[in-house]
Amino acid sequence: MTPILRICHLYPEMMNIYGDRGNIITLAQRCRWRGWDVEVSGISVGETIEPDYYDLYFMGGGQDREQMLVCEDLRSKKAQAIHQAVELKACFLTICGGYQLFGKYFITYTGEELPGIEVFDAWTVGGEKRFIGNVVAQAITTDGTTRTLVGFENHSGRTYLGPGSAPLARVKVGYGNNGEDGFEGCRYGNAFGTYLHGSLLPKNPWLADELILLALKRRYKLEELPPLDDTLELLAQRAAVRRSRMRRKR
Ligand code: GLN
Numbered sequence: 001m002t003p004i005l006r007i008c009h010l011y012p013e014m015m016n017i018y019g020d021r022g023n024i025i026t027l028a029q030r031c032r033w034r035g036w037d038v039e040v041s042g043i044s045v046g047e048t049i050e051p052d053y054y055d056l057y058f059m060g061g062g063q064d065r066e067q068m069l070v071c072e073d074l075r076s077k078k079a080q081a082i083h084q085a086v087e088l089k090a091c092f093l094t095i096c097g098g099y100q101l102f103g104k105y106f107i108t109y110t111g112e113e114l115p116g117i118e119v120f121d122a123w124t125v126g127g128e129k130r131f132i133g134n135v136v137a138q139a140i141t142t143d144g145t146t147r148t149l150v151g152f153e154n155h156s157g158r159t160y161l162g163p164g165s166a167p168l169a170r171v172k173v174g175y176g177n178n179g180e181d182g183f184e185g186c187r188y189g190n191a192f193g194t195y196l197h198g199s200l201l202p203k204n205p206w207l208a209d210e211l212i213l214l215a216l217k218r219r220y221k222l223e224e225l226p227p228l229d230d231t232l233e234l235l236a237q238r239a240a241v242r243r244s245r246m247r248r249k250r
Helices: 021-032 064-087 097-101 205-216 231-249
Strands: 004-010 037-043 056-059 091-095 105-107 113-115 122-139 148-161 166-173 183-188 191-194
Touching (some): 064 091, 064 097, 064 113, 097 191, 122 231, 148 166, 148 183, 148 231, 166 191, 166 231
Parallel strands (some): 004 037, 004 056, 105 122
Antiparallel strands (some): 105 113, 122 148
């Protein structure tokens, strides 16, 4: 049976900055290169979700203002289905503003409290200084393989993780979750959160494939993905690492 990756893109017109939509394009293209089908559904304010339909959920970043607009809808119209989908082991990628709203709460720099949907044991508090620039991080892997993550961050929120969420990576250049503990992003089951825009997945093909595999292996007998030629993607990653050295020197 030819796999179909069913992607649910949450609030595509409101939560999409610094090229976050490029993550959807990357996921879709990497499936198509393998001869697989992809279906992308944009789900926005007022709409509900069928929790066992989608394999992969994506929510991008946004300014505090956009987050305020989607926060109530996320809680009232979607949180229950999202929690079911998490338990059904669907895959999630949430970026920056989306990541923050998947935590317990986000208190903005101006003091507004946005309650989150508590997929992640994490909370966020806005700070005066924005964390802006290129990031290089080393993913924390269970089998000891070295996996580099590159991206671009721009956030005032500082995110702290409780024991129920594991950090995704250790920051080598940049601030990551909060600029204090050296961690970047988080993971709970198959749900991932990160501050990295860029967009993230075109320059980090290993993560794109990990997400695709996690998303599809529930419904198809897949232990690994057929490899692709990632020469260009890895050149882009190396260029991003080189560029990040300029940030370190400042
Ligand atoms: N508004 C949030 C913050 O500033 C998220 C920003 C973003 O998604 N880039 O922390």
